[in-house]
Each structure stands twice: as structure tokens, then as C-alpha cells.
Amino acid sequence: MPYPFLHGLNPEQRAAVTLPHESALILAGAGSGKTRVLTTRIAYLIQSGQATPHGVLAVTFTNKAAKEMIARLSAMLPINTRGMWIGTFHGLCNRLLRTHHREAGLPALFQILDSSDQLSAIKRLLKSLNVDEEKYPPKQVQHFINSSKDEGLRAEAVEAYDPFTRQMQEVFAEYDKQCQREGVVDFAELLLRSYELLSRDSALREHYQNRFRHILVDEFQDTNRLQYRWLKLLAGPGSAMFAVGDDDQSIYAFRGAHVGNMREFERDFAVKQVIKLEQNYRSHGNILDAANALIHHNSGRLGKNLWTSEGSGEPIRLFEATTDQEEAAFIVDETRSLQREGIAFTDIAILYRSNAQSRVLEHALFSAGLPYRVYGGLRFFERQEIKHALAYLRLIASSEDDGALLRVINFPARGIGARSLEQLQDAARQRGVSLYEAACMKLLGGKGGTAIGNFAVMLEAMRETCHGLPLPEQIEHVIEASGLAQHYRGEKEGAERLENLNELVNAAAGFVAENEEDHSLAAFLTHAALESGERQAEAGVAAVQLMTVHAAKGLEFHAVFLTGLEEGLFPHENAAKRSFSEDLSAQQVSRNYNSRNESDGLEEERRLMYVAITRARRRLYISYAQSRMLHGQFRYGLVSRFLDEIPAQLLKAVNTRRAYTEAQSAWTSLSAPAAVRRSSAAPDSPWHFGQNVSHPKFGAGVIINCEGSGADARVEVKFRNAGTKWLALEYAKLTAM
DNA sequence: ACTACGAGACTTTTT
DNA sequence: GTCTCGTAGT
Numbered sequence: 001m002p003y004p005f006l007h008g009l010n011p012e013q014r015a016a017v018t019l020p021h022e023s024a025l026i027l028a029g030a031g032s033g034k035t036r037v038l039t040t041r042i043a044y045l046i047q048s049g050q051a052t053p054h055g056v057l058a059v060t061f062t063n064k065a066a067k068e069m070i071a072r073l074s075a076m077l078p079i080n081t082r083g084m085w086i087g088t089f090h091g092l093c094n095r096l097l098r099t100h101h102r103e104a105g106l107p108a109l110f111q112i113l114d115s116s117d118q119l120s121a122i123k124r125l126l127k128s129l130n131v132d133e134e135k136y137p138p139k140q141v142q143h144f145i146n147s148s149k150d151e152g153l154r155a156e157a158v159e160a161y162d163p164f165t166r167q168m169q170e171v172f173a174e175y176d177k178q179c180q181r182e183g184v185v186d187f188a189e190l191l192l193r194s195y196e197l198l199s200r201d202s203a204l205r206e207h208y209q210n211r212f213r214h215i216l217v218d219e220f221q222d223t224n225r226l227q228y229r230w231l232k233l234l235a236g237p238g239s240a241m242f243a244v245g246d247d248d249q250s251i252y253a254f255r256g257a258h259v260g261n262m263r264e265f266e267r268d269f270a271v272k273q274v275i276k277l278e279q280n281y282r283s284h285g286n287i288l289d290a291a292n293a294l295i296h297h298n299s300g301r302l303g304k305n306l307w308t309s310e311g312s313g314e315p316i317r318l319f320e321a322t323t324d325q326e327e328a329a330f331i332v333d334e335t336r337s338l339q340r341e342g343i344a345f346t347d348i349a350i351l352y353r354s355n356a357q358s359r360v361l362e363h364a365l366f367s368a369g370l371p372y373r374v375y376g377g378l379r380f381f382e383r384q385e386i387k388h389a390l391a392y393l394r395l396i397a398s399s400e401d402d403g404a405l406l407r408v409i410n411f412p413a414r415g416i417g418a419r420s421l422e423q424l425q426d427a428a429r430q431r432g433v434s435l436y437e438a439a440c441m442k443l444l445g446g447k448g449g450t451a452i453g454n455f456a457v458m459l460e461a462m463r464e465t466c467h468g469l470p471l472p473e474q475i476e477h478v479i480e481a482s483g484l485a486q487h488y489r490g491e492k493e494g495a496e497r498l499e500n501l502n503e504l505v506n507a508a509a510g511f512v513a514e515n516e517e518d519h520s521l522a523a524f525l526t527h528a529a530l531e532s533g534e535r536q537a538e539a540g541v542a543a544v545q546l547m548t549v550h551a552a553k554g555l556e557f558h559a560v561f562l563t564g565l566e567e568g569l570f571p572h573e574n575a576a577k578r579s580f581s582e583d584l585s586a587q588q589v590s591r592n593y594n595s596r597n598e599s600d601g602l603e604e605e606r607r608l609m610y611v612a613i614t615r616a617r618r619r620l621y622i623s624y625a626q627s628r629m630l631h632g633q634f635r636y637g638l639v640s641r642f643l644d645e646i647p648a649q650l651l652k653a654v655n656t657r658r659a660y661t662e663a664q665s666a667w668t669s670l671s672a673p674a675a676v677r678r679s680s681a682a683p684d685s686p687w688h689f690g691q692n693v694s695h696p697k698f699g700a701g702v703i704i705n706c707e708g709s710g711a712d713a714r715v716e717v718k719f720r721n722a723g724t725k726w727l728a729l730e731y732a733k734l735t736a737m
Numbered sequence: 738a739c740t741a742c743g744a745g746a747c748t749t750t751t752t
Numbered sequence: 753g754t755c756t757c758g759t760a761g762t
Contacts, residue, residue: 062751090752187752255750354748550749572748631747632753
């Protein structure tokens with residue numbers, strides 16, 4: 001057997017892996033071994049001599065997926081994956097643009113703007129253009145620019161038949177000019193710029209076309225129009241594209257994903273056969289049957305039916321709660337009993353449609369002393385202290401970066417107010433130079449003592465010192481010399497921020513250790529922009545996993561609680577309405593944007609439900625509440641239509657088992673059996689919502705809010721005489737009353 | 738320059 | 753209900 005890694009593949013998987021050199025579409029259902037097929041295909045191509053590592057291009061959407069692919073590949077083959085082009089669309093485009101920055105019309109050290117950098121750039125631009133932010137909300141401008149770029153359109157190519165759109169178009173054009181001036185590039189620009197580069201420069205295009213004879217794409221259903229055109233451009237006459245995707249799991253149309261790319265791909269690349277991977281290795285039969293039945297209500301599917309060689313398993317448990325609190329109490333109880341059965345907390349997920357729903361669930365889990373982890377907070381590189389530090393570093397790397405300068409010129413405060421900033425901006429505009437340059441000129445202009453001049457001196461000194469230092473030490477120095485460390489040392493909530501800044505130094509050390517070829521500051525900044533880091537919360541801690549259904553895509557759990565199955569919530573009311581892009585077209589904007597109608601929206605919600613169901617391996621709970629607190633008032637919801645679309649015989653109602661009341665939910669922790677307490681990762685907490693407490697300094701109070709678990713657990717206490725305060729349970733000496 | 742208060746939003750999100 | 757953002761006030 002020359003290819004040991006083909007072992008254990010089912011016939012369809014094997015057929016996909018060993019396909020001849022031709023473009024192919026692999027319709028890979030949830031839990032059908034998609035990633036395995038993709039990586040094994042690459043291994044097979046290399047091992048069989050059909051491809052060299054050099055000639056393979058593999059694209060994913062997330063860094064996580066790219067990393068996993070590389071890890072699996074190096075486990076299968078003794079090759080150096082370093083030189084291989086495996087990465088995200090943005091990562092690969094970045095690589096292309098760095099290599100050919102001159103041809104692309106970019107400075108060698110172009111910086112990458114993340115969404116929040118982009119938003120501030122837009123706000124700044126609107127101010128300087130005197131555009132009314134009321135009429136043209138920065139967020140909407142951002143959406144306009146990004147979705148245009150995602151469609152492959154530059155400002156001048158946008159169809160604008162009305163004054164509103166013409167103004168948008170104008171801002172778009174000015175925005176691109178500003179970015180060009182400042183040597184920065186936003187995410188969509190990475191794609192568009194490299195697309196334009198390849199389509200303009202035929203020699204370059206042919207070079208890459210000849211090189212990449214094998215192009216493999218993961219999550220193909222999530223590609224947007226520009227990404228697909230980019231792929232088409234890279235695929236030369238001798239190339240074969242191996243596209244893996246699942247139209248039923250397309251849940252990102254709202255950010256430009258175009259499922260239609262799958263059918264277009266079949267046509268454009270004369271795909272001979274679509275290989276369907278329908279055998280599911282994850283879930284029991286009932287769960288798959290429910291998913292199949294549900295998704296059957298969608299139209300225009302490529303068509304696919306999941307099956308398993310395992311039994312049907314348990315029925316899906318359906319719980320009807322009176323209120324959202326009762327729903328949460330039920331989940332707490334069931335989580336406990338799952339734990340008694342020996343299911344690890346990490347193998348239990350609580351899913352919801354929108355983030356706002358997590359609050360009630362968190363409260364209940366907290367009160368019960370169950371450890372939990374909420375996905376979807378701020379990410380490491382998005383924290384303000386990190387962004388500040390990075391802005392200093394960006395200024396050191398490239399002084400044209402006005403956005404970076406504006407972020408830190410007066411942080412920490414050094415007496416540079418709005419007035420002096422305006423002067424600086426005027427001076428820069430007049431002479432057509434960057435803000436930094438203008439600041440330096442102020443220095444030469446005589447009044448050497450100005451705060452702005454001092455800032456320029458400080459920065460110049462920082463740059464001088466950093467020169468020649470190893471990366472982590474550069475960052476360490478900048479954190480100190482900029483006054484950031486000093487500033488946070490003096491702040492009451494600063495300890496955590498200081499810790500994060502320290503972590504940034506560690507991240508740089510890790511980056512240096514991992515990247516042999518490029519240790520430069522610019523490379524690290526790129527890394528920071530392109531990989532915003534893990535979602536917060538300590539990994540590895542045994543905790544129940546709370547996340548949105550979107551965030552759960554690609555994951556699996558022994559038991560899944562799928563909550564809030566109410567009309568308006570899931571399917572979400574906004575999804576079945578006109579979308580934002582249609583609001584635009586109502587204002588006579590171009591029809592080129594993804595004009596989605598209600599049924600598209602509803603079908604995407606259904607796919608979302610499909611994704612949610614297929615996360616569960618063994619046990620699936622679906623719940624809904626007759627009423628819940630939403631936007632500050634009670635809402636009475638109808639049962640989601642999706643429940644009608646799951647065959648009744650697969651469902652088992654469990655709501656009559658016990659009466660859950662709010663009172664019970666708050667006090668369950670106290671009546672929990674000792675056995676639970678002992679085996680629990682975290683002891684049952686005596687702290688919960690409504691608990692009367694006493695604090696040595698602040699006196700008597702009541703717990704009105706709580707969050708986190710384990711060492712990070714905090715409670716908000718309303719004191720009789722000392723106001724409300726957040727207290728860390730680990731440190732605060734609270735006594736229950 | 739920092740705090741305080743009111744207005745308005747509020748689906749999902751990676752890069 | 754709760755959070756963010758921007759402006760006004762000290």
C-alpha cells in the first residue's frame with residue numbers, strides 16, 4: 001500500500017482524494033470528514049508525484065483552519081510546509097502584495113487596517129470632507145466601501161444614479177486616496193489589490209498560473225464574488241481546482257458570501273462530477289434525520305442527505321419554558337445531570353442565535369456554580385492597550401500612518417488637545433505631508449518646546465533605540481518609553497492592561513520563535529492585523545461552552561442545548577426582512593449589491609438551524625420560552641416554525657417533568673446534592689443573583705450581577721451606602737448574609 | 738482634561 | 753435593560 005493515509009477512507013472520500021487532474025466540486029456534509037479529505041488530497045498529490053509542495057495553493061477562511069491543515073499535513077508527510085502556499089485568502093494576498101509591492105503600487109511596509117482602524121479612518125475622512133455623519137453614518141460608509149470592494153468594484157465603477165450614492169461614491173474614492181497616501185490597506189483591499197495586480201500584469205499572472213497547478217479551496221460556499229474571481233484568475237489552463245464546500249452550511253451571505261459560486265464553479269470549470277460526502281461520522285441518526293428534514297424545506301439546494309452507520313440514538317429533547325429564566329434553569333439542571341453521567345463540561349455547548357441571549361444563561365450558570373466560557377468577546381489584538389502599543393509600533397515602522405499617529409499623539413495625555421491637532425492637520429494638508437512629518441517640521445520651525453515637537457522627539461528617540469534591538473525588546477521599550485506602562489500603572493483597572501501589554505511582548509517572542517525567515521517589526525504588525533488572536537478566556541479550563549450558532553460552525557459536542565427557538569429570534573425577525581443592501585436600493589442605489597429577499601433570509605436562518613443541529617454528537621436539547629426579556633421589555637414569542645419542520649417522532653417533550661420556577665432557579669445551588677459538589681470542577685458557589693452580602697469596607701449590599709467562573713468570577717454588588725461595584729470573588733472578602 | 742449624562746441602537750462575523 | 757458614543761459641563 002503506497003499511500004497509507006488512504007486507509008480508512010470511505011469510497012466517496014477516497015474517490016475525492018484520488019481524483020485525476022481535473023477540477024472537482026466536493027459537496028461535503030457536516031461531519032463528513034471534509035478537512036481530512038482536503039489534507040489527504042494534498043498529501044496524495046505530493047506523494048504520488050503529481051504535485052510538488054511548491055505547486056500547491058490551498059485557501060481557507062480562518063487562520064485556525066489553515067493552521068489545522070498545515071498541522072495535519074505535516075503529520076502525514078515529512079515535508080517542510082513553510083514554503084507552501086497554505087493560508088487564508090487575506091494571508092495569501094498579503095504574501096503576494098508584499099512580494100510584488102512595487103507592481104501593486106504599494107510601499108514595502110504597507111500596514112493593514114483592521115475593521116476598527118478602518119472605521120476611524122472613515123470618521124476622520126468624513127470630518128475632513130465635511131460630510132454630515134448623521135446622513136452618512138460611518139458604519140454605513142464602511143459597509144458601502146467594503147461590499148463594493150467585495151464585489152470587485154472601485155469607486156468609479158459603482159453605479160450611482162442618485163445624490164446619496166454619488167456622495168457615498170465620492171467618499172469611497174477619497175477614502176482610497178487617503179489609504180494610498182498613508183500607506184495602509186484594509187482587508188477588502190488586500191483581495192482587490194492583488195486581484196487587480198494579477199489581472200493587469202499578465203506575466204505575473206502566468207507565472208503563478210504555471211506554478212499553482214493545484215488549487216484547493218475550503219468552505220467554498222463562503223467565498224464572495226471577488227474571491228471567486230481571484231481564484232479563477234489564478235487557475236490557469238493547466239490548473240485544477242478542488243473546491244470543498246456545503247451549500248447547506250452557507251450562513252455568511254450577510255457578509256458577502258455567494259453560494260451561487262458553487263454552481264458557477266461547476267459551469268466555469270466544466271466539473272465532470274460532483275462528489276457528495278454524505279456519510280456522517282459525528283451524530284446519531286435522530287439528529288441527522290432532524291437536520292435532513294429541516295433543510296429539505298430550502299429550495300435550490302445542490303441536494304444531499306446525511307446518514308450514519310450508527311443507530312438512531314436518543315430522541316431530541318424539547319423543552320418549553322415559560323420564561324427565558326426558566327429555560328436557563330432547565331439547562332443548568334440538565335447540565336448537572338449530564339455531568340453526573342460523566343460528560344465533560346467542555347463537551348457541552350449552549351447555543352443561541354444572538355449574543356444578547358447569553359446574559360440570562362450566564363446568570364443561571366453562575367448562580368449554580370457551574371463553570372462556563374463565553375465565546376465572542378474582545379480578541380487579544382483588539383484590546384485598546386494593545387492597539388495603542390501597536391499604533392506606536394506602526395508609527396515607528398512607517399511614519400506616513402496618520403491613523404496610528406492620531407491614536408497615540410495624546411495617549412497617554414501629553415497636553416495635545418483638539419486645537420493643536422487641528423493646526424497640525426492643517427499644516428500637513430497645506431504642505432501635502434504626513435502628520436508625523438508636519439510634527440517634525442513644527443520642531444524645526446523654532447518653537448521647539450511645543451508638546452507636538454516633544455512627541456516627535458520622543459518618537460524619533462524610540463525609533464533610534466529600537467533600531468537593532470530584537471523584536472520583543474523593541475516592543476518592551478516602546479511600552480515603557482511611550483509612557484503607556486506608566487499610565488496604566490497609575491490606573492485602578494490598569495493591572496490587567498499591563499498584563500496584556502506584557503503578553504504582547506510574549507506574543508512577539510513567540511512570533512520570533514516561529515518565524516525563522518522574517519523577524520521584522522513590519523512582519524509582526526502584519527501578523528497582528530491578520531491574526532487577531534484567540535477569543536479571550538482561558539482555554540483548557542473545564543467549562544460549559546456558550547456561543548452563538550455562527551461561532552459553533554465547524555465544532556462538535558457530545559451534548560448541545562439549542563436555545564431560543566422562537567419566531568423573531570430564530571429565525572431572526574431581521575433576517576426575514578429586507579436586508580441593508582435593499583435599503584440602499586430603495587434609495588435608488590445600484591442593484592449590484594447582494595439584493596436579498598425575505599426568502600433568502602429565511603433560508604439562511606434555516607441553514608443556521610441546520611448547522612446548529614448538526615453540532616450535536618449524541619444529545620440535542622431544543623428549547624424555547626413563551627416570554628423573554630428583549631430590548632428591555634417582555635416579549636411573547638411564538639414557537640419557531642423550524643420546530644414544525646422537524647418530524648414529531650424525533651422529538652420528545654421534557655417540559656412536564658418538573659415545574660421550574662424563578663425562585664427555584666436562583667436557589668438550585670443550595671439544594672444541589674453533595675456528590676455534584678464534589679465532582680464539580682468548580683465548587684458550587686454560594687454567590688448568586690439576589691444574594692445579600694457584606695463587605696468589610698463597603699458594608700451591606702446585594703448581588704445584582706455576576707460574570708465569569710473560577711478565578712475570574714466577579715459579582716456586581718449594590719451596596720446600601722457605597723454605590724454599586726464590581727468585585728472579584730477571589731480577592732474581595734465578601735460574606736453571605 | 739476628565740466626568741457625566743443623554744441619545745440611540747440592539748443579528749450573525751473573519752480577515 | 754444595557755452598552756456605546758458623543759457632547760456638555762466642571
